[in-house]
Amino acid sequence: MQLRELQREMQRDLLGRESAIAAAIVDAPPLPAQARLDIYRHAYRARLGEALDDVYPILHKVLGDETFASMAELFIEAHTSVHRSIRWYGSELAEFLAAQAPFADQPVLAELAQFEWTLSEVFDAPDAAALDRSALGACDAARWPSLTFRFHPSIRRRALAWNTVPIWQSMSEDETPPVPHASPAPVPWVLWRQNFKNYFRSLDGAEGAALDAATNGGTFAQICEALGAFLPEEAVPLRAATLLGGWFDGGMIVGID
Amino acid sequence: MAEPGPSHRTRLRISMKLTGFGLGLRPTHYEALLGEPHPIDWLEIITENYLVPGGQPLHYLERIRSRFPLAMHGVSLSIGSTDPLDRDYLEAVRRLADRIEPAWISDHLCWTGVEGRNLHDLLPLPYTEEALEWVASRVDGVQEALGRRILLENVSSYLTYQASEMSEWEFLGELVRRADCDILLDINNIYVSSVNHDFDPLRYLRAVPKERVRQFHLAGHSDMNGHLIDTHDHPIAAPVWALFREAVAHFGPVPTMIERDDNIPPLAELVAELDLARAHAAGHALEAA
Numbered sequence: 001m002q003l004r005e006l007q008r009e010m011q012r013d014l015l016g017r018e019s020a021i022a023a024a025i026v027d028a029p030p031l032p033a034q035a036r037l038d039i040y041r042h043a044y045r046a047r048l049g050e051a052l053d054d055v056y057p058i059l060h061k062v063l064g065d066e067t068f069a070s071m072a073e074l075f076i077e078a079h080t081s082v083h084r085s086i087r088w089y090g091s092e093l094a095e096f097l098a099a100q101a102p103f104a105d106q107p108v109l110a111e112l113a114q115f116e117w118t119l120s121e122v123f124d125a126p127d128a129a130a131l132d133r134s135a136l137g138a139c140d141a142a143r144w145p146s147l148t149f150r151f152h153p154s155i156r157r158r159a160l161a162w163n164t165v166p167i168w169q170s171m172s173e174d175e176t177p178p179v180p181h182a183s184p185a186p187v188p189w190v191l192w193r194q195n196f197k198n199y200f201r202s203l204d205g206a207e208g209a210a211l212d213a214a215t216n217g218g219t220f221a222q223i224c225e226a227l228g229a230f231l232p233e234e235a236v237p238l239r240a241a242t243l244l245g246g247w248f249d250g251g252m253i254v255g256i257d
Numbered sequence: 258m259a260e261p262g263p264s265h266r267t268r269l270r271i272s273m274k275l276t277g278f279g280l281g282l283r284p285t286h287y288e289a290l291l292g293e294p295h296p297i298d299w300l301e302i303i304t305e306n307y308l309v310p311g312g313q314p315l316h317y318l319e320r321i322r323s324r325f326p327l328a329m330h331g332v333s334l335s336i337g338s339t340d341p342l343d344r345d346y347l348e349a350v351r352r353l354a355d356r357i358e359p360a361w362i363s364d365h366l367c368w369t370g371v372e373g374r375n376l377h378d379l380l381p382l383p384y385t386e387e388a389l390e391w392v393a394s395r396v397d398g399v400q401e402a403l404g405r406r407i408l409l410e411n412v413s414s415y416l417t418y419q420a421s422e423m424s425e426w427e428f429l430g431e432l433v434r435r436a437d438c439d440i441l442l443d444i445n446n447i448y449v450s451s452v453n454h455d456f457d458p459l460r461y462l463r464a465v466p467k468e469r470v471r472q473f474h475l476a477g478h479s480d481m482n483g484h485l486i487d488t489h490d491h492p493i494a495a496p497v498w499a500l501f502r503e504a505v506a507h508f509g510p511v512p513t514m515i516e517r518d519d520n521i522p523p524l525a526e527l528v529a530e531l532d533l534a535r536a537h538a539a540g541h542a543l544e545a546a
Contacts, residue, residue, distance in 0.1 A: 030483040
């Protein structure tokens, strides 16, 4: 067997597919050929299972060891890795859970997976030095309406339909989680990193709209416009300034243009 | 070094030198390593753990490298794969190396997947002339792309192929000669494979070209009642210490590090095991019971 064919057949075997590799393996003590192959088959699944466990520790707790293991097995069967670093394995888990019985019957599971994956993205997103709110004060007031803001690369906006975060928090602290329930309307959340620590908080509709306008490159005037849909006109400038101050203090803003 | 002219091979000779006894850098030890000084001469990082855009891993790595010399050790080079070389990966490794200036870059003599997939395992090669020629040409491409020589490590293996035409040690020796690269000799892996494939580990050890060995690995394994698995979750076993003493006697002092990847104890425990490695190397260790 030539090298290319050998590698293809071996890979097929490890992935649990029909393969001609067994006949190409030396069958000698202390182990028969099949047992030798089984070591690699087992190691492949175990290693990807550990990778899922690393990124989804709370989903693991919620499902319990046995269900998490069988879920991981199904996912691994359906998803081979194309990543050089195993850290990126499992990005599709939320989509998988949303479509796969019996997990799809509990949509909070897919949302929890999405939340944990987002935390992992925030954790090692690119670095950038945050600006202090005094940077805004240093800008000429006449320029304010046209100012735009650059945000920290770790910032992520999510809309969560379930009480996913309270469940995540209580499970993280080994407390009894609340019963899953859907919110009357999806709640906007922001996740980001400040001083190498992950943070997240929920937003009201006004801040969600303002933050979306700002992170999409909107000017201060456009941020105010977004707030205008939620607030009386005279309340807008103060709220806009307050929100910006909070984003600066949270380390979310890294540049003013 | 930016001077034009000399090839990567010449440039290597002026790369930094590591000596003594090191440990694998693991996140659980970050704070301890940045605290009180420890008798650890250098640290080896898992390259892929730092091929991330930013955040804590790189932040700690920057701080730690101001205290310890570093070596980079990869798991995804897949030098034996029949896929094309992954240029994006090599570029990312090179960028990280430019940033942290490791003494050297190592990876494994194995393959990890084909057809664009990564099985995240160190899979053995058949020891054939075809594979030898192929891997040697790949090493050349990698050394060009990284601008330096690399070290290749012998892996633990659980199977061998009918197609093999030579022993693993013959393959390794011939490869480093043809490809002009160096060796990271894993003492535990020699031992694990010697049990799994029923060969004499000393025969392997003595066949390795001396002048190519730049680093030793030590690690613990699991005894599965007849065969061994390279688990890196135990202290180093007595037969591996014995083989290490033979290696030191044969190769002289070679920078040595202990790998621990699972069931990771507090740093002090690994520092104590490192002291034991120093004692074995100096010939002072008591024969293990």
